[in-house]
Amino acid sequence: MIMDIKEKETAGSSIYVPEIATILKIEEMSQTEKLFDIRLDDQKKQEKFCFLPGQFVELTIFGLGEAPFSIPSSPGNRDFFQLCIRDTGNVSGAIHRMKAGDKIGIRGPFGKGYFPYERMKGKDVIIVAGGLGLAPVMSLIKTILEDRDSYKRLVIIYGATDPSNILFRKDIEDWKKRDDIELGLTVDNPDSAWQENVGVCTNLIPGINCTEDAYAVVCGPPVMYKFVVSEFEKKCIKPENIFLSLERRMECGVGKCNHCHVGNKLSCVDGPVFSLWEIRNLKEAI
Amino acid sequence: MLYKVLEKNGYRDFVKSLISGFEFIGPVKKDRAVHDFKVIKDFKELDTAYIRTTIPPAKKILFPPDEELVCYEIGENIDVKPVVESGEKILFAINAWDINGMNFLDRVFTTDFIDDNYKAKRDKLIVIGMDTEPAETNFSPSVGAEFATGGFDLYMHDIGDRYFIRVATARGDGLLKRYAVVKDAERNDFKEYDRYMDNYRGRFKLDVDIKSFYDDFEVIYDKKEFWENAAKDCYSCGSCNLVCPTCFCFNVKDDMELNLKKGEKTREWDSCMIPDYGLVAGGHNFRPTKENRLKQRYRCKLKTFKEKYDRYACVGCGRCIEACLANINIAEDINSVKKEVSA
Numbered sequence: 001m002i003m004d005i006k007e008k009e010t011a012g013s014s015i016y017v018p019e020i021a022t023i024l025k026i027e028e029m030s031q032t033e034k035l036f037d038i039r040l041d042d043q044k045k046q047e048k049f050c051f052l053p054g055q056f057v058e059l060t061i062f063g064l065g066e067a068p069f070s071i072p073s074s075p076g077n078r079d080f081f082q083l084c085i086r087d088t089g090n091v092s093g094a095i096h097r098m099k100a101g102d103k104i105g106i107r108g109p110f111g112k113g114y115f116p117y118e119r120m121k122g123k124d125v126i127i128v129a130g131g132l133g134l135a136p137v138m139s140l141i142k143t144i145l146e147d148r149d150s151y152k153r154l155v156i157i158y159g160a161t162d163p164s165n166i167l168f169r170k171d172i173e174d175w176k177k178r179d180d181i182e183l184g185l186t187v188d189n190p191d192s193a194w195q196e197n198v199g200v201c202t203n204l205i206p207g208i209n210c211t212e213d214a215y216a217v218v219c220g221p222p223v224m225y226k227f228v229v230s231e232f233e234k235k236c237i238k239p240e241n242i243f244l245s246l247e248r249r250m251e252c253g254v255g256k257c258n259h260c261h262v263g264n265k266l267s268c269v270d271g272p273v274f275s276l277w278e279i280r281n282l283k284e285a286i
Numbered sequence: 287m288l289y290k291v292l293e294k295n296g297y298r299d300f301v302k303s304l305i306s307g308f309e310f311i312g313p314v315k316k317d318r319a320v321h322d323f324k325v326i327k328d329f330k331e332l333d334t335a336y337i338r339t340t341i342p343p344a345k346k347i348l349f350p351p352d353e354e355l356v357c358y359e360i361g362e363n364i365d366v367k368p369v370v371e372s373g374e375k376i377l378f379a380i381n382a383w384d385i386n387g388m389n390f391l392d393r394v395f396t397t398d399f400i401d402d403n404y405k406a407k408r409d410k411l412i413v414i415g416m417d418t419e420p421a422e423t424n425f426s427p428s429v430g431a432e433f434a435t436g437g438f439d440l441y442m443h444d445i446g447d448r449y450f451i452r453v454a455t456a457r458g459d460g461l462l463k464r465y466a467v468v469k470d471a472e473r474n475d476f477k478e479y480d481r482y483m484d485n486y487r488g489r490f491k492l493d494v495d496i497k498s499f500y501d502d503f504e505v506i507y508d509k510k511e512f513w514e515n516a517a518k519d520c521y522s523c524g525s526c527n528l529v530c531p532t533c534f535c536f537n538v539k540d541d542m543e544l545n546l547k548k549g550e551k552t553r554e555w556d557s558c559m560i561p562d563y564g565l566v567a568g569g570h571n572f573r574p575t576k577e578n579r580l581k582q583r584y585r586c587k588l589k590t591f592k593e594k595y596d597r598y599a600c601v602g603c604g605r606c607i608e609a610c611l612a613n614i615n616i617a618e619d620i621n622s623v624k625k626e627v628s629a
Contacts, residue, residue, distance in 0.1 A: 014368030014402045016355040016538065016551055063361060063542035063549045067567070089567025170456050222570055230377050249566045251538045251556075254399040258535040259556070259563065261582065264590045269398045284572070284582075 015254050018060045018105025019045055024080055025100055029167045032086050033132065034096055035072075039080040040106060051109035053117055053120060053140035054245055054273040056194075059083065059091060060105030060254040067091035068250045070272070071109065072138035072168070076146055084135040084167065107208055110253045113271040115140040115243055120215045124153040125206060126237075128201050128228050130220025134158055134167050135244045136272070137219050141171075148180055155182045155208055159201035159220075162189040182208075200224075205231035212236045219245040225286035229276060240278035288453035289471035290441070290462060300466040302329050304376055307465070310413070311347065312378035313339065323347075323377070334379040337419050340605070342531035343380050344388035348407045349395075349534060349555075355403050356551040369550070372406035379416040382434040382441075383426040383601040387531025388413070389437035393595050394534055396514065412457060415441035420490045423604025425617050427487060428494035431601035443482060450479040494602070494617045495624045499588050502627040511628060513577040516619055519612035520576045524557030526583070526606035526614070532599045535563075558583050584619065 022049035025037040039084025040046040051057075057068040067089060073082035087096040095104065117140060125144060129137050143152050156175065160166045166185070175181045185203040186197035197204060201220070203230065216237050218228045225244055232242050248260035248267045265271065279285040292300065304310055313321040313336045321336035323343035358366040380388075388408075388514050395404035415438040426432035434441065439458030443450040450471060453459050462468050471479075506512055527533040536553040540569060543549065556563065559579050564572035573579050591599040600616070 006613075014355055015399050016403070016553075017366055017368050018356075020364050020366065023294055060540065060551075062358060063540055063546065065540045066538055066551070068302075086568070092567060105364075105366070138563055210471060222572070248572060249564055251536065251553075254401075255397065256395060256399070256536070257538065257553075257556070258536070258558070258586070261586065261590070263585070264593050281504070283504075284578075 016107070016252070018058070018066075018107045021104050021106045023095075023098055023100050023102050026098075027132060029084065029169070030090070030165050032165075033084055033167055034087075036083045036085065036095065036106070038081045038083060038106065040228075041103075046080075047078055047220060049078070049081065049109070051081070051139075052114035053143050054114035054136060054243075055109040055111040056136075056253070056272060057081075057083070057106050057108035057110065058250075059095065060107070061091050061094040062085040062103070062105060064094050066107075066251075067093050068247075068253055068268070070136035070139075070245070070247075072135040072200065074142035074146065076143070084132070086132050088209070100128075107253060110268055111139075111272050112269055113273040115143075115217060115273055116215075117143045117244075120144070121147075122152065123151045123241075124206075124210045124214035125151055125154070126157070126210060126214060126216045126232075128157045128216070128218045128220070130159045130201055130207065130224045131161065131165065132167070133218075133220030133224070133245070136247075137217055138171070140217065145181075151180060153210065154180065155184070155210070157184040157201050157204045158185070159186045159188075162187050163191050163194050200227070202227045202231050205235070208235070210235060210237070212238070214241065216242045217244075218242070222286075229286060232276075239276040239280055243273050244279070244286065245273050246271055246275060246279070288459060288526075289476070289588060290449055290451040290453055290468040291471050291475050292449040292462075292466055292468045294447050296467050298329065301332065304378070304414075304461070305329060305332075309373060309375045310378060311343065311375055311422060311496050323380075323477070326378075332378070334416055337421050338377075338605075340506045340529055340609070342384050342387055342529070342603070342605070343377060344391065345394070345531060345533075347375065348388065348404055349391060349409065349536075351554055352554045353403065354552050355538070358549050358551075360547055360549065368402065370402050370406045372410040374412065376412045376414060378414045379418075380413060380438075381418040382415060383424070383431045383603050384438045384531050385413065385415050385434040385441075386426075387601045387603070389434070390532045390591070390595075390597065390599060390601070391534055392437065393591075393597075397595075412461070413438040413440075414458075417443060417486055421604050421608070422491060423607040423617070424490060424602060425492040425494045425604065426602035427490045427601050428492075428496050429596075429598045429602040431489060431603075432487065433483075443479060443486075445475070445478045445482045449476075450482070451477055460587070462484040472615060485508075492604070492617055494580040494620050496588065496598075496620050498627070499620055499623055500592055502623050503585065503589060505627050506623050507581065509626070510577075512622075513581055515574045516614070516622070517580040520559065520580060520614060521611055522559050522561055522576050522579065523611065524559045525609040525611065526616075527557040528555070528607040529601060529609045531601055531605070532587070533557075558586065580614070584616070587616070588620070
């Protein structure tokens with residue numbers, strides 16, 4: 001009677017049941033962000049926990065609530081995965097008060113839209129991230145670096161409000177040492193020790209040399225997209241090769257609660273990564 | 287589909303046996319203007335000649351306002367269990383557009399991921415449809431929802447001295463075999479039914495010019511004055527969502543008992559017209575104004591799911607028009623979009 005039913009193997013299950021997971025390690029990244037190493041308690045499920053760059057999980061703090069977070073770690077790491085979380089809401093505030101060994105709940109990974117790293121092979125890749133927007137693109141950067149020879153130029157532009165807010169410092173230090181990454185760092189409010197660029201990320205895009213078949217990726221605060229995209233377009237990068245991670249309010253992560261609509265699309269199941277072509281006519285998107 | 291005929295004098299016995307044999311939910315008169323779907327124990331309570339119910343029956347039963355999804359116990363380990371409740375029920379005398387509303391919810395809750403909590407309830411719900419008189423705010427034919435082709439077990443059309451019954455499932459067929467005396471519909475019954483349906487369709491008076499809305503909406507989208515005017519009186523109260531048979535937005539929340547040992551995840555209805563609907567942690571609101579939110583509601587109702595499932599997320603029941611304290615009228619607004627673009 002009901003259409004589109006695929007019979008499920010297990011009866012009495014629910015898509016809202018989280019898997020129990022343990023926080024293995026917590027690393028302070030800035031005053032407001034921490035990086036959590038997380039492993040599912042069920043070893044078989046952890047081994048099967050594979051995700052694609054750009055996907056996200058729903059994190060439950062039992063008794064308090066649930067919120068979506070993208071996964072910044074490498075998809076190749078099957079021992080554990082990471083979440084980079086800013087202390088800004090109920091759930092994120094609660095996990096900031098937790099310690100290694102504490103239990104949390106995980107659902108996912110979710111999202112059909114991811115960064116198409118396979119298609120990017122043999123092409124230039126330009127990644128622009130602002131603030132916490134570095135987290136969702138980290139798994140793409142790691143994926144590319146693990147198979148660096150398959151890609152052409154890799155340009156990473158990262159902007160933060162001030163030097164103390166720069167995330168993933170260890171990774172960035174490593175990138176600086178490599179000659180196969182073109183790295184541009186910029187902050188809005190420099191301190192006396194700051195030697196890199198000052199201003200918004202957008203300023204650094206005109207200086208990039210890239211071919212017209214390059215791929216471009218952007219993730220950051222909502223205000224940033226329009227400006228970055230228009231710079232990409234000036235470079236004649238095709239709209240179908242520009243990818244954006246669009247994050248919205250999500251309650252369920254599985255396309256039911258309807259909160260994360262971006263025009264006619266749902267960020268949780270159709271995204272969170274969209275090509276510019278897909279969303280260019282969706283008025284609310286960027 | 288099978289077609290059967292039940293003589294009117296067999297109706298009472300049929301319904302009475304259903305009432306005594308099942309948890310039976312049907313329309314009960316609440317006051318002069320409104321009916322409500324309730325559990326019925328006595329045949330006398332049942333009143334199928336209703337025009338309005340405030341809250342759509344299917345929504346109350348399949349997607350209750352506050353529903354436990356998961357429960358957990360925190361001890362040395364955390365024990366998490368799904369809460370999937372389903373008991374067999376009969377939903378009696380639900381009309382075609384509300385069945386179509388339920389069919390829409392079926393698509394939402396079973397596409398991409400299957401929502402087990404919803405599906406368990408739906409699978410156990412025996413649906414018996416019946417036509418009702420459309421209210422003057424009803425525009426179901428404009429959105430193709432005045433007739434249900436599926437989503438029910440039995441559909442009973444009152445064609446005079448007998449019911450013409452469409453039998454859509456073996457479960458429905460079984461009910462008739464067990465509790466009623468019916469015969470196969472014949473040529474003459476079809477003739478009566480056909481005449482009845484023509485008359486039924488003619489009773490819908492409100493016509494909405496929706497055919498070109500899909501594209502016209504995009505032209506109107508950026509027209510600030512249009513939306514300021516359409517939404518100017520909106521209180522952002524969410525009444526329109528509350529009474530809608532297809533609205534399904536919800537929040538998921540975690541709650542603990544005071545002993546901090548037992549907790550649950552529940553979902554509760556949300557509304558896209560309420561200001562914090564698009565609010566995210568950190569304070570950014572993706573839809574800060576009532577114009578943004580009204581546009582989103584219309585897009586969701588009339589475009590999004592037309593694209594996804596080739597059907598509107600609106601069955602034209604007119605409940606939102608009646609519930610709106612600010613007289614915002616979806617039917618008029620659809621027509622205005624058409625007028626604005628073609629002018």
